[in-house]
Amino acid sequence: MKNISITNGQLEVKTMLRHIALTACMAVVLVAGGSGTARALLSAPDVVYKGKAINAEQGNPVSIAVMLNNVAVTVASGTVAADRSFELRVPMDMVDPRASATARSGDAAEISVNGAVIRSVTIPAFGTVVLLELGVRTAEQWAKDHPGDDGSGDMNRNGISDLNEYLAGNDPAACVWSQVDASHAESAVYHQEVLKNCLAEAGSDGKHNLIRLARGSYAGNFSYTSSWGESFDLTLVGGYDPAGGLERLADPALTILNGDTDNDSIGNGSVLVVDGDISKTSGKVHIESLAFKNGKAPAGQYGGGIRARIYQGSLELVGNIVSGNATDSVIGNTADGGGGLSLESSDSGSILLVNNVIYGNSAANAAAARIVSSAAGPVLLLNNTIADNVATLDGDGSMLNISSSLASVDLSNNIVSAAHPGEGKDIYINSSGVSIPLGIRNNDYDALHGLLVNAPGFVPDPGNLHDAPQFVAPLSGNYRLAPASTLIDKGLAHANLPETDVVGAGRIADGVADLGAYEYHDPSKPFISSFTAVPRPNYLIADTVIIASDDLGVTGYCLSESADSAGCSWSSSAPVSYTFASAGSKTLYAHVVDASGNVVSARVLNVMVSIPNLTVAVSVSGTQSTGIGGTITSSPAGISCSNGTSGTVVSCTAPFSGTVNLFATPSVMSNFGGWGGGIATCSGLGACSVAMNGEKTVTANFIPAALLKIDGTIYKTLQEVYDAAYDGAVIQLLGNTVAGTLDANRNIGVKLMGGYDAGYATTLGTTTVTGPLTVSQGALLVDRIVIR
Numbered sequence: 001m002k003n004i005s006i007t008n009g010q011l012e013v014k015t016m017l018r019h020i021a022l023t024a025c026m027a028v029v030l031v032a033g034g035s036g037t038a039r040a041l042l043s044a045p046d047v048v049y050k051g052k053a054i055n056a057e058q059g060n061p062v063s064i065a066v067m068l069n070n071v072a073v074t075v076a077s078g079t080v081a082a083d084r085s086f087e088l089r090v091p092m093d094m095v096d097p098r099a100s101a102t103a104r105s106g107d108a109a110e111i112s113v114n115g116a117v118i119r120s121v122t123i124p125a126f127g128t129v130v131l132l133e134l135g136v137r138t139a140e141q142w143a144k145d146h147p148g149d150d151g152s153g154d155m156n157r158n159g160i161s162d163l164n165e166y167l168a169g170n171d172p173a174a175c176v177w178s179q180v181d182a183s184h185a186e187s188a189v190y191h192q193e194v195l196k197n198c199l200a201e202a203g204s205d206g207k208h209n210l211i212r213l214a215r216g217s218y219a220g221n222f223s224y225t226s227s228w229g230e231s232f233d234l235t236l237v238g239g240y241d242p243a244g245g246l247e248r249l250a251d252p253a254l255t256i257l258n259g260d261t262d263n264d265s266i267g268n269g270s271v272l273v274v275d276g277d278i279s280k281t282s283g284k285v286h287i288e289s290l291a292f293k294n295g296k297a298p299a300g301q302y303g304g305g306i307r308a309r310i311y312q313g314s315l316e317l318v319g320n321i322v323s324g325n326a327t328d329s330v331i332g333n334t335a336d337g338g339g340g341l342s343l344e345s346s347d348s349g350s351i352l353l354v355n356n357v358i359y360g361n362s363a364a365n366a367a368a369a370r371i372v373s374s375a376a377g378p379v380l381l382l383n384n385t386i387a388d389n390v391a392t393l394d395g396d397g398s399m400l401n402i403s404s405s406l407a408s409v410d411l412s413n414n415i416v417s418a419a420h421p422g423e424g425k426d427i428y429i430n431s432s433g434v435s436i437p438l439g440i441r442n443n444d445y446d447a448l449h450g451l452l453v454n455a456p457g458f459v460p461d462p463g464n465l466h467d468a469p470q471f472v473a474p475l476s477g478n479y480r481l482a483p484a485s486t487l488i489d490k491g492l493a494h495a496n497l498p499e500t501d502v503v504g505a506g507r508i509a510d511g512v513a514d515l516g517a518y519e520y521h522d523p524s525k526p527f528i529s530s531f532t533a534v535p536r537p538n539y540l541i542a543d544t545v546i547i548a549s550d551d552l553g554v555t556g557y558c559l560s561e562s563a564d565s566a567g568c569s570w571s572s573s574a575p576v577s578y579t580f581a582s583a584g585s586k587t588l589y590a591h592v593v594d595a596s597g598n599v600v601s602a603r604v605l606n607v608m609v610s611i612p613n614l615t616v617a618v619s620v621s622g623t624q625s626t627g628i629g630g631t632i633t634s635s636p637a638g639i640s641c642s643n644g645t646s647g648t649v650v651s652c653t654a655p656f657s658g659t660v661n662l663f664a665t666p667s668v669m670s671n672f673g674g675w676g677g678g679i680a681t682c683s684g685l686g687a688c689s690v691a692m693n694g695e696k697t698v699t700a701n702f703i704p705a706a707l708l709k710i711d712g713t714i715y716k717t718l719q720e721v722y723d724a725a726y727d728g729a730v731i732q733l734l735g736n737t738v739a740g741t742l743d744a745n746r747n748i749g750v751k752l753m754g755g756y757d758a759g760y761a762t763t764l765g766t767t768t769v770t771g772p773l774t775v776s777q778g779a780l781l782v783d784r785i786v787i788r
Contacts, residue, residue: 045127046089047103049076053113054145055135056080060114062134064088066107066123075103080113086134092126133169142166155191157244175201177209183232186210190242192218199224202234208283212246213238213290215254219261221269221295226281231313238289246534247545250504252291252321252357259295259304259325267296267304267326274308274315277346282312291321292340299328302370303342304361310349314377317341319355319502319517323477327363337401338370339363339389345407350377353384355502357479357517362390366401368416373404380410382496383507385479385516387417387471394422396452402429408437413491415516416445417469425452442492444469444515465490469516480518487515499603504530506602526550526592528602533578533588538612539694540581540657542588546574550594558591565591565599579693582657583611611655614690615697616662618643618650621673622704630666630702643702662688666702669734673701707734709760718742718769725750732756733767733785744775755784 053062063077076088088111093102103109107123111134118134135141142151142163151163155173158165162172173193177185185207189195195211195218202209204227213236224234238255239248259271271292274285285308292305301307304325308315322340340361343351351371358368367389373379379402391398399418402409409429418426426449429438435456445451447466470485472478481488491497491513501507502517505528514520521527530547548554556570559578568591580586586607593599618641620629629644634654641652644667662682664672675682676699682688690696707714708721709732715721718740721731727748735755744750754767768786 046091047123047126048087048089048129049111049121049132050085050087050129051132051134052084053080053086053118053134054084054137055141056084056086056113058082058084062086062088062111062113064090064109064111064121066103066109068107072110073101075101075109086113090123092123094126137167137169139163139167156194157188157190171197173197177201177205184208184210186212188212188214188240188244190214190216192220192222196220196222199234199236203227204230206230206232208233208235210235211237212240212248213255214240214242214244215249216242217256217258219258219263221259221261221271221273222257223273223275224285225273225275226279226283228279229281230279231282233284233286233313235286236288236290237286238291246532246543248289248532249530249547250289250319250500250502251530252289252319252502255289256291256293258293260293265294267294269295270297270301270303270305270307271295271325272306272308273303274306274310276313276349277309277311277344280311280347284314284316285310286316286318287320288316288318289320291323293321293324295325297325297327297338297342302327302338303340304338304363305340307338307342309344309346310351311346312348314350314352315343315345316352317354317356318352318498319500319504320357321502322356322358322368323360325361337363337366337397339367341369341371342366343369343371345373345375345377345379347375348377349373349375350407351379352496353381354496354498355382355500355517356384357502358384358386359388359474359477359479360390362392364393365391365395366397366399367391368399369401370397371400371402371404373402373407375407378408378410379404380496381412381414382410382494383413383491383498383501383513383515383517385415385469385502385518387415387469387479388474389418391418391424394424396425397428397430398422398424399426400428402427403432404429404436405432405434406436408439410437410439411443412439412441412494413497413513413515414443415469415487416443416450418446418449423449425449427451429453429455431455440464442490442515444487444490463490463492465515479516481514481516481520483520483522485520488520489513490515506600523551524596525598526554526594526600528590528592528600531590531602531604533604533607535607535609536694538610538655540583540609540612541577541579541693542586542607542609543577544575544588544590546590546592548574548590548592548600550592550598552595554592555595556593558593560589560591561586563589563601563603565589565593565601580609583609583655585609611657612692612695613653614639614656614660614692615651615653615695616641617697617699618652619699619701620644620646620648620670621701622646622670628667628670628702628704630664630670630672630700632700633663633665635661635663641700656690656692658692660690660692662690662698662700664688664700664702666705669705669707670702671705673703675700705734708732708738709756718773722746722750732760733769734760735763735765735767738767738769741771742769742773744773744780745777747778749779749781751781751783752785753783754786 060080065072065074076090091102093099103123105125109121110117111119156176158176165172175198177187203225241247257271259267261268295304297304305322326339340358368386441461442463444465467486470482472480472482489512501519528548532545533542535542557574558568589603591601616632620643631642633640638654643650666672675688730751733754755763755765766784766786
């Protein structure tokens with residue numbers, strides 16, 4: 001704002017600092033000066049230098065100094081962290097006189113590590129974050145950083161050894177994404193460091209991400225945080241082939257995320273942290289077929305196995321094992337719950353737990369799972385086995401504590417089993433006195449200590465059981481139901497009942513679902529423990545894996561698109577592929593039979609089969625420019641591929657199923673030169689028939705035609721047309737190149753007239769004859785002929 005006044009006939013402008021807006025770009029600070037005056041210093045956000053000092057040790061000093069009048073003035077300092085990271089925040093001052101120990105854009109500066117100058121830099125604009133790597137990458141440094149690892153491996157399977165990638169200045173653990181389309185990306189992961197990078201990138205890349213985790217063990221404390229605007233889904237699935245194939249085994253025990261990174265039997269943090277709440281995002285997080293083990297939440301934090309917060313999206317935990325996790329029990333830890341899981345939702349977020357086995361976790365309370373919902377989205381726990389978790393305090397919700405004053409809560413087909421040293425209830429559902437939709441049906445829990453509900457109007461469902469579960473071998477982590485268990489066939493036909501159990505076996509074995517994560521299968525009948533069907537891209541073929549067992553042995557296998565095995569042609573070994581008749585979304589069934597004639601089936605839904613493409617590449621040889629080339633057509637229709645330009649190739653692609661026949665039609669001045677592409681039924685100059693059971697490519701070539709004519713009769717070679725000529729005949733040649741020899745050995749006069757157009761109507765150019773031409777008798781007159 002400006003006040004304007006007139007003094008002694010002159011105009012003065014006085015600037016009044018009525019209001020200074022502090023923004024992310026600048027701030028005004030008034031600093032007391034000498035003789036009662038004041039000066040305004042315009043300071044700005046720091047310039048930040050951060051990165052790795054790769055040759056340094058933990059605790060080494062790192063600093064940056066600007067050069068003022070050839071004197072180095074230190075403006076920021078710090079120390080190197082355990083992972084060799086550093087951060088220097090350089091204070092900026094943009095107004096004279098400059099405050100001490102500050103920098104300005106354009107200043108020359110030097111960064112030192114442990115007293116030695118490592119890098120010269122120029123201070124950038126204020127507010128800039130500069131990522132730097134200080135030091136030199138060497139093979140010796142790699143060996144020091146990776147004892148026992150010679151760098152010959154390939155963590156991210158990109159075809160470059162870890163050492164070579166490191167020496168080239170790249171990250172050997174960089175995530176390698178396959179871009180499915182503009183909004184979907186996938187990555188196959190085989191190493192824990194790659195997993196960390198993939199999760200970090202998935203939180204901010206603006207895509208729906210699928211991470212396929214290969215079977216094996218991954219030590220680390222992992223995290224996924226969705227950034228502002230990242231309302232995209234994350235799907236993290238284990239059980240994939242370590243050799244790189246798409247075959248997957250659903251058993252979560254085969255893909256382990258281990259929170260004990262130093263192998264001292266004490267977790268080093270939560271195994272996985274998921275945060276979609278901090279940036280208020282709405283993407284779905286789906287986690288499947290993973291084992292979360294040996295995590296320990298730090299003091300003041302919940303969730304030793306998984307700690308997750310979601311906002312408007314959904315959290316889906318399907319077919320996982322959560323065991324051996326804990327919260328820190330030190331005095332003063334206010335986060336005393338969720339030894340295995342701590343799950344929170346707000347706004348409209350929903351929580352889904354299906355087919356999980358949660359055992360052997362510990363916390364002061366809610367040893368298995370702590371679930372807090374302030375959202376409108378539902379909370380559903382379906383067919384989970386929660387057993388042998390340990391709460392160190394005697395309180396309600398010692399195993400499972402669910403708080404919701406808005407969301408519906410549905411517990412169905414679960415097993416909750418625990419020892420009871422005190423009076424607290426294993427399950428506590430607290431709506432804070434607010435009426436919420438609440439269903440607790442067909443679960444098994446202790447009759448006395450099993451359940452406490454603080455919600456108006458709750459009436460226990462008579463379908464709940466209070467029996468000892470009778471697990472097979474709980475002391476060794478086998479929580480399958482024993483044959484005598486009363487929980488077999490006692491499940492509810494829930495609308496969200498999954499197709500399979502925790503290990504991928506069929507969920508309903510005898511007409512009714514069992515309680516818990518495992519479905520019981522009669523050992524006297526065949527048991528399909530795994531069935532996968534992975535379609536090949538642009539093929540009508542799906543690669544299949546069937547793993548089945550029987551007490552007397554499986555005698556037959558069959559793949560079919562029918563749920564009825566009556567029409568099966570049984571094979572003694574498991575088929576490895578299946579060919580569909582058409583494209584689209586398919587359901588494929590695996591049937592197995594034993595020596596007693598018992599048949600069981602499993603199915604895979606939504607096998608997306610796409611019609612394979614046939615590509616025809618049409619080439620034209622020669623140098624002429626008109627009337628050349630030809631067209632390839634198909635039956636059934638779909639390909640009509642023409643090329644009329646010498647020295648070029650035109651490719652045409654169309655999807656087909658079944659058998660395709662191709663036909664070649666040359667232009668008037670060309671002949672068909674033949675088929676290629678390595679297909680036995682489509683080669684040479686014969687017929688072309690292509691069986692479209694996958695992507696196919698056929699080549700077709702057109703060559704110049706040496707066409708010659710006398711009185712309307714066409715001949716193919718110079719000698720042939722001369723031998724047919726009569727005295728005074730005019731041999732007409734098209735305006736192209738004619739290869740071949742001629743021996744004019746008859747006592748007649750013949751004229752060679754070149755340069756004709758395709759209709760032999762006019763002569764527009766010349767004809768090149770490669771010869772040689774020999775005249776031993778008679779006469780040969782040439783017109784518009786170039787002899788070369």
